[in-house]
Amino acid sequence: MQDYEFWTRSGDPSCDREILHFLYTSGFLHPFPGQYRNDGDIFWNCFHQALEANKKGYDGKRRILSIIAEKFSYNILMEKLKIAQGTIFEAKKYARINGPGCVVIEKPIRKVKRITSKQKQQFDSFFQDKAHVIMSSYKTDAKTGQPVVYLKNTKNLLWEKFKENFPNGIKRTTFYTQLMGRQYIYREDLGGLCSTCSTYGYETFEEIINLIKEKINDVELQDIFSQRCHFLKRYLKKEYEEHLVVTGHGITSHDPCINHCLLYAFGECNTPHTHVCNECQKIFQFFQDLKNNLGLSYHEEIQEYQNRILYYLAHQTRKTYLNA
Structure with missing residues (x-):
C-alpha cells in the first residue's frame, strides 16, 4: 500500500x-x-x-x-x-x-481353526455316551438331520467331565460352540421327549407345589415342603438312575437295596434284600408328612399324586434299562 x-x-x-x-x-x-x-x-x-x-x-x-x-x-x-x-x-x-486423511485401516482377516477329525471323534464319542445324554428316538435336528440329544447335566458340568476324559481335546470355547444350535438341548420340557415324563413327572410336581402354597399357611413349613419336593424332583430326574446297574450288553445283577434291584422289578430276583435306599424312602415319607399336615379331605388327592410319582419312578427305571 x-x-x-x-x-x-x-x-x-x-x-x-x-x-x-x-x-x-x-x-x-x-x-x-x-x-x-x-x-x-x-x-x-x-x-x-x-x-x-x-x-x-x-x-x-x-x-x-x-x-x-x-x-x-x-x-x-x-x-x-x-x-x-x-x-x-x-x-x-x-x-x-x-488418522486425518489417511486410508481406511483394513480389518484383519479372522481365520477360524477347524477342529481335527480326532477332536471331532472325541466330541462325538462323549455325547454318544448314555451317561451324559438321552437320545431322542424320533426327534431330529432340522439343520443337521441328526437325532436330538437331551443333556443330563448343565454345559458347565459336561465340560468338566469332557476335560477330564480328554485333557488334550478341544478347548472350552470350541466345546460350547459345538453345542450351539437345536441338536443339543438341556432342560427342555420332557413332553418333547415323551408324554409320560411330562405328565407324571413335571406336571405332577408342579401340582404338588401349588397344593403346598395354597393349603399350607405356615410360611416356614411351606418352604420346607417346597424344598423337599424340589429335591425329590431332582433326585428322580438325575440321581436315581445312577443307582441302577445295567451293563452295556443289557445285563443287570442283584442289588441289596430293593429300590434299585432291577431283577426284583422284573420278578426274577430270589435273593433277600438287606438294605433300603434312604433317598427313595424319602419319597414315601414326603407324602406321609404331607398328609399329616393337611386335612383328611386332601388325602385322596395326595395319594393320587403319590401313585403318579411311583409310575414316573417305574418309567425312569424302564427307560434306564432300555437305554443301557
Whole structure:
C-alpha cells in the first residue's frame, strides 16, 4: 500500500468526497484490499469445492473432511462448509480411527481353526455316551438331520467331565460352540421327549407345589415342603438312575437295596434284600408328612399324586434299562 497515500488537512470530509469515493471503488476502504488475497476465504472455498466434488462415504467426503475435523469446532465447520452435524461427527470418528486423511485401516482377516477329525471323534464319542445324554428316538435336528440329544447335566458340568476324559481335546470355547444350535438341548420340557415324563413327572410336581402354597399357611413349613419336593424332583430326574446297574450288553445283577434291584422289578430276583435306599424312602415319607399336615379331605388327592410319582419312578427305571 505504500504506492497509495491519502493526506488531508480539511476538517470537512465533504471536500474530499470525490477522493474517498475513488478509494472506495478501488477497494482500499475494505479490510482486505482487492489486490490482496484473503487466504482464509480461499481455504474454505477450496475445501468446500473438494467436498462437493467427491462422493459420500468413508473414501470420499468423510476422508477429506477428516483432515481438519479435529482442528475446528462443529459451529465453524457447519458455517464455513455448509455441512450437517452428523457428517462432522463421522469425519471426527474417521480421523481418530484411521488418522486425518489417511486410508481406511483394513480389518484383519479372522481365520477360524477347524477342529481335527480326532477332536471331532472325541466330541462325538462323549455325547454318544448314555451317561451324559438321552437320545431322542424320533426327534431330529432340522439343520443337521441328526437325532436330538437331551443333556443330563448343565454345559458347565459336561465340560468338566469332557476335560477330564480328554485333557488334550478341544478347548472350552470350541466345546460350547459345538453345542450351539437345536441338536443339543438341556432342560427342555420332557413332553418333547415323551408324554409320560411330562405328565407324571413335571406336571405332577408342579401340582404338588401349588397344593403346598395354597393349603399350607405356615410360611416356614411351606418352604420346607417346597424344598423337599424340589429335591425329590431332582433326585428322580438325575440321581436315581445312577443307582441302577445295567451293563452295556443289557445285563443287570442283584442289588441289596430293593429300590434299585432291577431283577426284583422284573420278578426274577430270589435273593433277600438287606438294605433300603434312604433317598427313595424319602419319597414315601414326603407324602406321609404331607398328609399329616393337611386335612383328611386332601388325602385322596395326595395319594393320587403319590401313585403318579411311583409310575414316573417305574418309567425312569424302564427307560434306564432300555437305554443301557
